[in-house]
Amino acid sequence: MARKQPAKGPFNLDLSLERNKGALIAILYDIQEHYRYLPEDVLKELAQKIGKPLIEIYRVATFYKLFSLKQRGRHQLKVCTGTACHVRGSERLVEEISKSLCVCRGETSADGEYSLDTVNCLGACALGPLVEVDGEYHGNTTPQSLKTILEKLKSGENKE
Numbered sequence: 001m002a003r004k005q006p007a008k009g010p011f012n013l014d015l016s017l018e019r020n021k022g023a024l025i026a027i028l029y030d031i032q033e034h035y036r037y038l039p040e041d042v043l044k045e046l047a048q049k050i051g052k053p054l055i056e057i058y059r060v061a062t063f064y065k066l067f068s069l070k071q072r073g074r075h076q077l078k079v080c081t082g083t084a085c086h087v088r089g090s091e092r093l094v095e096e097i098s099k100s101l102c103v104c105r106g107e108t109s110a111d112g113e114y115s116l117d118t119v120n121c122l123g124a125c126a127l128g129p130l131v132e133v134d135g136e137y138h139g140n141t142t143p144q145s146l147k148t149i150l151e152k153l154k155s156g157e158n159k160e
């Protein structure tokens with residue numbers, strides 16, 4: 001999939017290097033914030049500029065779950081499939097999201113709009129099943145409430 005240039009304009013790697021005083025994780029965070037993932041060509045440029053082997057940058061980028069080497073959707077959805085959420089029907093929610101947004105688990109939709117991930121625990125088990133949409137938690141999610149959440153997401157009613 002070709003990389004879409006975010007609406008924010010081109011990423012200024014030099015500015016990030018200067019602002020973060022060469023702190024690799026902070027720079028990677030900036031790159032990911034801008035592109036929603038870590039593009040290979042930007043990582044190569046970063047390696048050149050900071051004089052570190054590319055493999056070292058990949059080692060850090062792959063160690064932290066926060067970072068993604070694959071293009072991510074404009075909207076990020078996470079469904080907790082940990083034990084507490086699983087017994088309350090989280091798998092059905094994964095299937096509903098997958099069907100409704102045409103996105104497979106662990107993937108990004110072909111139009112680049114949605115990414116769907118499953119996680120082991122979001123740390124709020126009493127609220128299960130839990131769905132996170134663009135950083136916002138939706139607890140005690142039912143197939144009916146999920147439908148409303150997804151309709152809002154599709155219509156752009158949720159926050160950007």
Ligand code: FES
Nearest residue numbers: 080082085122125
């Ligand atoms: S198991 Fe789902 S939030 Fe903990």
